[in-house]
Amino acid sequence: MAKTILNLKDLTIKFGGVTALNSVNLELKEGEILALIGPNGAGKTTVFNLITGVYKPTSGNVFLGDVAIDGKKRHHITKLGIARTFQNIRLFGDMTTLENVITGTDVRNKVGLIGSILGTPRSRREEKASTAKAYEILKFIGIDEYADRLAKNLPYGVQRRLEIARALGTEPKILLLDEPAAGFNPQEKVELAAIIKKIRDAGYTILLIEHDMSLIMGISDRVVVLDFGQKIADDLPSVVQNDPQVIAAYLGVPEDAS
Amino acid sequence: MINLRDKGAEFWERSNRPVRVLTVFAIMAVVAALPYAGNTFLQTPVAAFDAVLVYPMGMFILMALGLNVVVGKSGMLDLGYVAFFAVGAYTMAILGTRTGLNTWEIMPIGIAAAMFAGVLLAIPTLRLRGDYLAIVTLGFGEIVRVSALNSEAIGGALGIAGVPFPPGLGFEYQLLDQKYFFWTILVMILLVIWVIRRLTVRRPGRAWESIRQDEDAAELMGVSTYKYKIWAFVFGAAIGGGAGVFYASRSMVIAPDNFTLNTSILILACVVFGGMGNIWGVIVGAAILGYLPDRFRFLSDARLLLFGLVLVVFMNLRPEGILPRKKREKAIVKKGSGA
Numbered sequence: 001m002a003k004t005i006l007n008l009k010d011l012t013i014k015f016g017g018v019t020a021l022n023s024v025n026l027e028l029k030e031g032e033i034l035a036l037i038g039p040n041g042a043g044k045t046t047v048f049n050l051i052t053g054v055y056k057p058t059s060g061n062v063f064l065g066d067v068a069i070d071g072k073k074r075h076h077i078t079k080l081g082i083a084r085t086f087q088n089i090r091l092f093g094d095m096t097t098l099e100n101v102i103t104g105t106d107v108r109n110k111v112g113l114i115g116s117i118l119g120t121p122r123s124r125r126e127e128k129a130s131t132a133k134a135y136e137i138l139k140f141i142g143i144d145e146y147a148d149r150l151a152k153n154l155p156y157g158v159q160r161r162l163e164i165a166r167a168l169g170t171e172p173k174i175l176l177l178d179e180p181a182a183g184f185n186p187q188e189k190v191e192l193a194a195i196i197k198k199i200r201d202a203g204y205t206i207l208l209i210e211h212d213m214s215l216i217m218g219i220s221d222r223v224v225v226l227d228f229g230q231k232i233a234d235d236l237p238s239v240v241q242n243d244p245q246v247i248a249a250y251l252g253v254p255e256d257a258s
Numbered sequence: 259m260i261n262l263r264d265k266g267a268e269f270w271e272r273s274n275r276p277v278r279v280l281t282v283f284a285i286m287a288v289v290a291a292l293p294y295a296g297n298t299f300l301q302t303p304v305a306a307f308d309a310v311l312v313y314p315m316g317m318f319i320l321m322a323l324g325l326n327v328v329v330g331k332s333g334m335l336d337l338g339y340v341a342f343f344a345v346g347a348y349t350m351a352i353l354g355t356r357t358g359l360n361t362w363e364i365m366p367i368g369i370a371a372a373m374f375a376g377v378l379l380a381i382p383t384l385r386l387r388g389d390y391l392a393i394v395t396l397g398f399g400e401i402v403r404v405s406a407l408n409s410e411a412i413g414g415a416l417g418i419a420g421v422p423f424p425p426g427l428g429f430e431y432q433l434l435d436q437k438y439f440f441w442t443i444l445v446m447i448l449l450v451i452w453v454i455r456r457l458t459v460r461r462p463g464r465a466w467e468s469i470r471q472d473e474d475a476a477e478l479m480g481v482s483t484y485k486y487k488i489w490a491f492v493f494g495a496a497i498g499g500g501a502g503v504f505y506a507s508r509s510m511v512i513a514p515d516n517f518t519l520n521t522s523i524l525i526l527a528c529v530v531f532g533g534m535g536n537i538w539g540v541i542v543g544a545a546i547l548g549y550l551p552d553r554f555r556f557l558s559d560a561r562l563l564l565f566g567l568v569l570v571v572f573m574n575l576r577p578e579g580i581l582p583r584k585k586r587e588k589a590i591v592k593k594g595s596g597a
Contacts, residue, residue, distance in 0.1 A: 052478055078480035090475040092468050094583070103464045107480025113489050116460040117453050127460055170480050 002029040005205060006082075006174055011050060011060035020046045021229045023060065028174065033196065033206045035216040035237070038226035039249055044209045045087060047226070048176050051207075052084050053077045064174075079107050081173035085163035085180060087209075093152030097143065097162055100151050101134035104169025134169060140202075141165045141195060157188050161195070168199070175199065177208045181215055193219050217241065225249065263536065263581040290444060293437035302552040308436040312508060315548035316443035317501055322528040322544035323450050323537060324497030329526065330535035330583070331463070332490040333470030335392040337522055338379070338399025342372040342495040344517035346502025348406060351418035351512050361424035361507040365500060372499020373492045375402070380491040384484060387473070399522050407514040417513025421506050431508075439508050446504065447541075450497055454537055457493075466490055470535075531572065533579025542580050 006028035013021045021043045028034055036044050049055045051062055053074040062070045069077050083104070092100050109130060111123040138144040141161050146154055151162060160180060167175055177196070181189050189212060196219055200206055210216050216223060216237060223240040225233040227249040233240050240246055270278065292300075296307035325339045349368035353359050359367075383394050407415055423431045424442070431438050457463045465486040468476035477483045506512045524547065532543020550568060554561040572580075 054474075054478070073484075074477045075480045075482050078478060083480075084478060086475065090472050092471045092475070094471055095464075095467060099464060099467075103468050103476075103481070104479050106461050106464060109461055111461060113457070113462050113493070116462050117456055119456060123460065166479060 002031055004028065005030045005065060006051070006207070007063040008047070008051070009061045009063065011047075011062065012058050013046060013050060013055055014058045019229055021050070021057075021226075024226070024229070024231050026224060026231065026234075028205060028207055030205055031200065031203070032221040033200050033208060033219055035208045035210055035220035035223045036226065037210065037216060037223060041228075042226040042249075043229045044226055045178060046229075048084055048178055048207075048209065051077075051176065052082060075107070078170050078172075081171070082176065083167035083170040083172035083174075084176035085160075085167050085178055087178040087182065089159050089163060091151040091159060091162055091166070094150065096148050096150055097138065097154065097158075097165075098131070098134050098147040100162055100166045101137055101169040102130050104166040105130040105133050105171070107170045137165050137168050140198070141168070156183060160184070161192075164195070164199070168204075172204065174205045174207060177206060177210075179209050179211065181210060181212050189215050213241075263533075263539070263584075266538070266581075286448075290441065293440050300553075302549075302555065304555045305552055306434075306436070308440060310549065310552045312436050312439045312443060313505065314552070315545050316440060316447065317505055318525065318528055318544040318548035319447055319541050320443065320450065320501040321498055321525045322532065322540045323447070323454065324494040324501070325525050326529050326535065326537060326540045327454065327457075327466070327497075328490050328494040329529055330540065331458070331470065332466040332487065334487065334490065335388065335395070336491075336494070337392050337396035337519070337526065338402075339395075339494070339498055339525055340517045340519070340522040341379070341399045341402040342375055342498030343502040343505070343521070344402050344406065344514075345372045345375045345495075346499030347506035347512050347516070348412060348418070348502075349499070350503040350506035351421045352412060354421045354507065355418060360422065361503065364507075365503050368503035369496045369499045372495045372502065375499075376492040376495030377488065379495075380488040384487055396519065396522075399517075399519060403514050403517050403519075406517070413513070415514060417511060417515075418506075419511045421510050421512065423510070424504075424507050436508075443504065446500065451537060451541075458537075462486065462489065527569065531569065531579060533581040533583060535583035536579070536581045539579050539581030539583075546580075 004027045008024060008026040011021055011024045012019065024043075024047070026047070036047060038044055046055070050057055050070070053069070053072055057070050061068045064080055064082065067080070069080060072080075092103060095103065109126045111120065111126050115123045135144060135147065138147055141164060143158050143161050143165065146158055151159065154162065160182075164175075164177065164180060180196070181192050184192060193215055196206060196208070208216075208220065220237055223233070223235065223237050224231060225240060225243075225246050232249060233243050233246050235243070273281065292311055293308040301307050302310045321339065321343060324342075325336060328334050328336045328339070346368040349371045350361065350364050353364045353367065354361065379395065379398050383391055386394060406412060412418060429438055465476070465481045468479065468481050469483050469486060473483055525544075528544035528547045529540050531547055532541065533539025551561055551565055554564055557564060
């Protein structure tokens with residue numbers, strides 16, 4: 001069994017009187033693609049926000065390896081190796097595609113303001129390496145032909161893929177994808193599935209929020225189902241698909257049957 | 259209206275190195291010759307033209323460049339920028355009149371003092387954004403001015419007189435012929451442009467740009483927004499402080515009245531008028547807004563009416579400033595096949 005690299009323990013978060021997540025446990029194994037599914041409002045994006053430090057849990061912990069990362073600063077968590085994309089695209093629109101990715105790679109750079117002004121050898125080396133790395137990532141994702149275009153002028157599908165590229169720029173161990181296929185047509189979904197597999201094969205671990213069942217069944221190793229802030233299933237895709245509780249969560253239960 | 263920014267950028271990209279070098283030198287020669295243009299249509303009716311070139315024009319350009327880093331590049335609205343200018347000026351005035359230090363020796367001290375003031379302002383305001391940040395910075399600017407006004411030790415409302423001129427560097431700075439002051443400030447402006455351009459294309463520039471566009475996304479992509487917001491304030495403050503030191507040394511007399519909210523707003527107007535985030539636009543904007551009120555001084559109070567009218571008309575014609583920030587894509591774009 002591969003070792004666990006991300007471990008959510010008894011994670012609970014309350015917003016006022018609403019319990020958005022109730023004592024959720026979740027383990028992410030190294031090298032797997034784990035899909036997080038559930039009806040709208042189940043708390044999927046909240047899980048992402050807790051992992052990346054946007055929210056602090058009311059109780060419970062998030063462990064990256066052996067280190068508790070809840071309560072750490074967001075950019076620090078990114079530096080520790082967790083990167084994410086956003087459900088509603090949040091690229092830096094006035095930057096080019098390449099600059100977006102380079103901004104991601106900057107988290108691994110060490111040069112500061114003074115070094116940049118003076119143009120120290122390290123500053124030049126890092127700038128050069130970052131640009132090369134960003135190009136490589138764009139090629140890997142297959143959007144290098146758009147390198148010099150402004151992000152806001154890109155076609156929608158390319159913007160979605162650029163979100164992934166920018167996250168990869170931070171050299172994460174774990175990649176969190178928040179509905180990467182939203183708004184895609186079937187053909188684009190097939191392409192995206194190939195990209196996600198390719199990323200996993202390159203050594204990344206992926207946690208994925210998605211609504212499209214065929215995409216999930218095709219690529220994920222394991223599926224976790226959330227409903228009203230509770231984990232109701234955690235198993236192989238084929239098992240989860242036939243779980244009566246999951247079906248009930250998605251389709252509702254006829255009144256006379258309950 | 260013709261797109262000046264794109265025309266300029268296209269010319270630059272089309273040109274080879276010798277043409278570029280030649281263009282830069284030609285522009286610099288023309289600008290450096292400006293103090294000799296006093297008897298042409300450019301002449302200002304009341305103040306001498308060479309003095310107007312130094313203040314307000316040169317000083318405004320310098321300050322607008324500094325404020326542009328905070329407002330234009332990093333997207334933080336600062337309405338108290340004049341405070342840093344004041345800190346630099348008072349450092350010069352106090353040390354210049356009470357110690358044997360000369361302007362060039364005080365310059366780094368003044369810049370350091372302004373940077374320190376920048377940290378003081380940055381730390382409590384880091385959590386604030388937008389309107390709230392603007393209000394706090396506005397308050398900061400007023401605190402500095404009112405403190406100076408009420409401190410008898412630094413002259414109170416009368417300010418400090420007898421601030422020494424900068425010592426000459428093989429020439430003498432003169433009151434009636436300010437071309438040396440102008441050339442000195444030109445060197446300062448070139449230095450600031452050089453530094454800002456370096457920062458813009460490297461890591462700090464990207465960090466500021468990402469903070470301006472989406473602060474939360476920037477932080478989640480690993481940008482230490484805390485650190486870079488402080489740096490933006492401190493860097494902007496350093497430029498304001500340097501301008502202040504030179505201003506005090508040239509003007510010989512400074513008083514709290516030189517550092518009112520009006521000046522902060524005017525510098526901000528230069529940035530917005532010229533084009534937020536575009537240093538060439540900001541320079542042109544500051545030069546125009548510094549020059550116009552003096553050019554139309556013969557209209558006495560009506561000149562402010564005219565000044566306001568120019569602002570309103572121009573901002574309607576070019577809502578993003580004279581030279582807006584980079585929006586166009588590089589000339590060489592490979593054909594996209596669509597996703």
